[in-house]
Amino acid sequence: MKAEELLDLAPVVPVVVLDDPDAAVPLARALVAGGLPVIEVTLRTEGALAAIERIAAEVPDAVVGAGTIVQPEDAERSARAGARFLVSPGCTGRLREAMTATALPFLPGVSSASEAMALLEHGVTAMKFFPAEAAGGAPYLKALNGPLPQIRFCPTGGVTQDNATRYLGLPNVGCVGGSWLTPADAVRDGDWDRIEDLARKAAALR
Numbered sequence: 213m214k215a216e217e218l219l220d221l222a223p224v225v226p227v228v229v230l231d232d233p234d235a236a237v238p239l240a241r242a243l244v245a246g247g248l249p250v251i252e253v254t255l256r257t258e259g260a261l262a263a264i265e266r267i268a269a270e271v272p273d274a275v276v277g278a279g280t281i282v283q284p285e286d287a288e289r290s291a292r293a294g295a296r297f298l299v300s301p302g303c304t305g306r307l308r309e310a311m312t313a314t315a316l317p318f319l320p321g322v323s324s325a326s327e328a329m330a331l332l333e334h335g336v337t338a339m340k341f342f343p344a345e346a347a348g349g350a351p352y353l354k355a356l357n358g359p360l361p362q363i364r365f366c367p368t369g370g371v372t373q374d375n376a377t378r379y380l381g382l383p384n385v386g387c388v389g390g391s392w393l394t395p396a397d398a399v400r401d402g403d404w405d406r407i408e409d410l411a412r413k414a415a416a417l418r
């Protein structure tokens with residue numbers, strides 16, 4: 213799968229922070245049942261790689277990826293765990309090379325025209341726009357589409373059920389990402405029905 217195709221699989225990519233890998237499978241099943249099969253598990257917790265492994269093995273309808281790829285080594289570790297895509301909050305030359313080396317689709321984070329153009333020089337045309345709301349929001353992305361229409365984005369950071377349509381209506385946005393689908397208390401309490409319901413509402417955004 214190419215990164216461009218990844219952007220078109222679902223309107224919303226849940227950004228998940230998982231402390232307990234045992235919660236990974238029921239959580240992923242709830243998101244898939246609600247209509248959001250693309251799931252980004254952030255490498256911000258000890259159990260993140262184990263969570264990716266379990267989802268990859270036990271939830272065949274999920275397309276699980278690794279987020280918060282910050283160190284070049286994170287890319288290969290995530291690929292070994294079964295991640296099917298990689299997402300980073302920003303990008304450096306070494307990180308881009310490490311993500312490219314996995315042969316997985318990846319969404320490197322950018323928040324400016326220059327950062328986007330630096331990646332474009334390497335043939336990267338699908339990116340994460342982060343932190344979306346703080347970096348200028350939908351008006352900023354709309355402005356980028358004039359000079360850089362060949363780049364498509366997944367805005368993430370401050371995106372919610374209420375403001376997502378502002379982004380999804382733009383020609384250079386494939387999908388949005390966000391953590392609002394998996395509130396920490398719902399994950400802690402195993403409230404999978406609530407998460408499925410949040411996913412269903414988000415899946416209906418497009």
Ligand code: 3PG
Pocket residue numbers: 227254279280342368369370371389390391392
């Ligand atoms: C990310 O890692 O992409 C963001 O932390 C998610 O941002 P949000 O919590 O504002 O949705």
